[in-house]
Amino acid sequence: MRQLQLPAFEFTEKQKEFRRFVRSFLKEEKAKGTFETHADSWLSGYNAEFSKKLGQQGWIGITFPKKYGGQARSSIDRYIITEELLAIGAPVASHWFADRQTGPLLLKFGTDEQKDFFIPQIIKGECYFSIGLSEPNSGSDLASLKTSAKKVDGGWLVNGMKTWTSGAHHSHYMITLCRTAQLDPNKRHHGMSQLIVDLKSEGVSIRPIQYLKGEHHFNEVFLENVFVPDNRVVGKIGDGWSQGMTELAFERSGPERILSTFPLLETAINLLKEKRDHQGLMEASKLVSRMWYLRNMSAGIAALLEEKKDVNLAAALVKDLGTNFEQHVAEVIRLLLPTLPDKQSTDEYTRLLTESILHGPGFTLRGGTTEIMRGIVAKGVVYA
Ligand SMILES: Cc1cc2nc3c(=O)[nH]c(=O)nc-3n(C[C@H](O)[C@H](O)[C@H](O)COP(=O)(O)OP(=O)(O)OC[C@H]3O[C@@H](n4cnc5c(N)ncnc54)[C@H](O)[C@@H]3O)c2cc1C
Incomplete structure (x- = not known):
């Protein structure tokens, strides 16, 4: 049986000092009434103004390269910011996926054009992404997803439906995992691609799924002949699974x-x-x-x-x-x-x-x- 070994981690003095700074900033903002504390704020606390404020502090995409406006700091510094935001229950849902997932994804697999366009906006806390993976019959077994993209002149036509899409009603874009080749039962994880769908595009409709007490957090997203230009494909066509x-x-x-x-x-x-x-x-x-x-x-x-x-x-x-x-x-x-x-x-x-x-x-x-x-x-x- 394999042993699981994790190192004991000690924060340095400099990191502790950074934590104190982040904490006092957040306490001040809360005292000023910029936000109030909520549980589960990372997935349901939307506040565009507060996201912009964090952007001005340089605390979104803090690990991203300087040439895009980031600070190229360590993921431990990001970890500290994340802990402090969660501990005080600050509203960070708007930019959460862009900071945590989409930014790193584009930095790793995106084109220069995509990086130049999206990364600075993400860092400023002005560009939000949703994650379009789950579908009505594809959750745990994600490889069975049915949303498809067919090649057309200059881009792709996307058809299908995503569900449980957190924050799609606030987001500008959705990283959409879809089939660009037919399912091969022997290679189920092949033939999928990641496309950046502009949620304002023609053919996109977003319908709320409400929580028991009426809160609106996640959505159904319907995609009907949505045109996605070639320059909005992330990485390689067919590599969507491994990239994600x-x-x-x-x-x-x-x-x-x-x-x-x-x-x-x-x-x-x-x-x-x-x-x-x-x-x-x-x-x-x-x-x-x-x-x-x-x-x-x-x-x-x-x-x-x-x-x-x-x-x-x-x-x-x-x-x-x-x-x-x-x-x-x-x-x-x-x-x-x-x-x-x-x-x-x-x-x-x-x-x-x-x-x-x-x-x-x-x-x-x-x-x-x-x-x-x-x-x-x-x-x-x-x-x-
Ligand atoms: C608050 C919230 C926010 C979400 N936000 C997003 C989002 O932004 N984007 C997005 O794409 N998705 C999102 N999801 C969807 C989430 O990823 C799925 O709900 C999850 O992956 C499970 O899929 P499912 O709901 O289809 O359940 P199913 O896969 O149908 O599973 C049903 C039950 O069967 C069990 N089960 C399934 N397969 C197996 C197996 N092989 N072995 C043992 N047990 C099994 C599961 O554990 C579960 O208990 C969100 C979900 C929630 C609750």
Whole structure:
């Protein structure tokens, strides 16, 4: 059986100082009323003005090359920013996928023209992307997707439907995985390509899928004869699957797989301290210690990613353990500090608890389900 070894990661003094700076900036912005704290803010907190502010700070695409306006800083600095944004529950959904996924994807596989056009806008926090993978009958088994692109003069005609598309109603573009060659049952991962679909194009319609309490976060996206010019193909035609998979470790092992309910945990601990509820604090401290080892694993993976090591197996493990943890936080806290859920409540604790409970079921689905993560871990540990 393969051993899973993750390095113990220590932040340097300079990195700690950077963290303090980011934290004090965010606290000031919150105090000024720029935003209020929400649970699960990375996927449902939209605030274009705040995204622009982060862009002005240089905190979007901080790892991107200087020639596009980035700072070429380490992914550990990005990790620090991400943790601080999540911890304070800041509204970062607008630019999240562009910063985390699309920027690195274009930098790796995009043409110079694509980089020159998209990367500076992403860095400024002014250009948002959605991820168009899932379809009504293709989620875990993504290779069965049906959305197709047919070659026409000067580009591609896209037809099909995407679903659960986070933020498509706010985004400018969608990285759309589609079939550009017929499915070959013996090579299921071949023949797919990534196209940048402009969501304002003719033939695109976006329909909301509402949460239980009416929130609008994700969508169905219908694509009917949508023309995508040749210069909006990412990388090579037919290589869409392998290109898309390269960023999965970043997607699965980041702090957003552990900290979606951190604002609830912190608020609850403060309340328990005020009440001098020692029994409650004992229970909450078990959550904190669990969070701590998950955080250490996630930071260890970030360090390995910085060295360009393959961490897919460890990332799947963190995704599974981390998302189950973030769900569990709400389950434990609601029993320690019972209150009636109310999304509109002016009481921050009640609002955070409500958001954590209502959004919780999605944590272990988005980005790959628990069962799929465990399948990856089982195969990786035993067969590798
Ligand atoms: C909040 C949220 C946001 C999302 N945002 C996006 C987005 O922006 N873009 C996007 O493309 N998608 C998005 N998704 C979709 C998400 O990626 C899919 O829901 C996920 O991949 C599962 O696919 P599915 O819903 O089709 O479920 P299915 O694949 O149909 O799975 C149903 C159940 O069967 C289990 N199962 C399936 N196959 C296996 C297997 N081989 N072994 C064991 N168990 C199995 C699954 O674990 C699950 O419990 C989002 C989902 C959520 C909840």
